Each structure stands twice: as structure tokens, then as C-alpha cells.
Amino acid sequence: MLCRIIQRFASGNQERGDRDNMVQDIIRNETFLAEKSEIATKEDLSAATDLLDTLKAYRHRCVGLAANMIGIRKRIIAIRMEDTYLVMLNPEILKKSARTYKTAEGCLSLDGERETLRHDWIEVKFRDMEFKKQRQKFSGLTAQIIQHEIDHCDGILI
Numbered sequence: 764m765l766c767r768i769i770q771r772f773a774s775g776n777q778e779r780g781d782r783d784n785m786v787q788d789i790i791r792n793e794t795f796l797a798e799k800s801e802i803a804t805k806e807d808l809s810a811a812t813d814l815l816d817t818l819k820a821y822r823h824r825c826v827g828l829a830a831n832m833i834g835i836r837k838r839i840i841a842i843r844m845e846d847t848y849l850v851m852l853n854p855e856i857l858k859k860s861a862r863t864y865k866t867a868e869g870c871l872s873l874d875g876e877r878e879t880l881r882h883d884w885i886e887v888k889f890r891d892m893e894f895k896k897q898r899q900k901f902s903g904l905t906a907q908i909i910q911h912e913i914d915h916c917d918g919i920l921i
């Protein structure tokens with residue numbers, strides 16, 4: 764979960780989202796989060812919906828979520844892009860810019876901010892909410908969020 768911007772305005776405690784029965788609690792156990800997630804299938808689309816609901820509930824604090832953050836170890840991420848949301852199942856980076864930049868990110872699962880390196884742009888293939896194959900290029904903050912969330916799928920924390 765990338766909370767780089769919003770976290771600055773919120774206290775660091777485990778705030779719960781708006782209560783909605785599909786909204787899940789956020790996991791902060793680093794041992795659990797360090798495990799790699801498994802490939803998602805069509806059967807995981809309901810989990811993807813839960814993930815999206817949870818991200819929407821935390822929208823004021825966070826711009827991205829990976830499924831293991833809500834206890835589901837499947838390769839699913841949800842990100843917010845201004846006013847829209849995008850859910851990706853099995854996101855995979857096909858190409859990335861040679862150029863990287865140093866930045867600091869926060870994560871609701873972790874305290875504070877940590878430095879990391881991100882690529883300027885990435886090209887990603889993934890399955891959408893209809894489990895259709897997609898391929899798309901992202902840059903800027905959106906690319907940064909996606910890189911952060913894909914790292915979660917690989918058990919990597921910033």
C-alpha cells in the first residue's frame with residue numbers, strides 16, 4: 764500500500780476504513796508480507812472486488828493496495844489514479860525505463876517512510892476485472908504506485 768502523500772496528513776495508527784462488509788483490515792505482519800503471492804485465477808475475482816472496496820475505504824490515505832495486505836496471498840493489486848481505480852490480476856512488468864530515480868515511500872503496513880529506487884515508466888501486462896488480457900504503459904506517480912504494489916506481490920517491502 765503506497766501512502767506516500769496522504770500519510771503525511773494522518774496519524775500513523777491503524778485507522779479502519781469506512782465500514783462496509785467487504786472492507787478488510789490491513790495486515791502489518793512483516794513475516795506474512797514477506798511471502799510471495801500466488802498466481803490469481805478467475806476464482807479470485809471476488810477477492811479483487813474486496814481489495815477494490817478496501818482501497819476505496821482508505822482512499823483518503825492511500826493510493827494502492829496489494830491483496831496480501833488484506834490477507835489474500837494472490838497476485839492482485841488495486842491502484843487509484845486521480846478519480847478512477849484500476850485493478851490488475853497477475854501484473855507483470857514487461858519493459859521498464861533504464862532511468863530510475865530515488866524517492867521515499869510510506870506504506871500503511873510499515874511505519875515511516877523508506878527510500879527506494881523507481882523506474883520512470885513501466886509497461887505492464889495484466890488481467891482486468893473481466894479476466895481479459897491487458898497491456899499498458901504507465902509513467903509518473905501511477906508507475907511508482909504499480910511498482911510498489913507489484914513488489915508486495917513478490918514479498919518485497921520498501
Ligand SMILES: [Zn+2]
Nearest residue numbers: 764765870871
Ligand atoms: Zn505498501
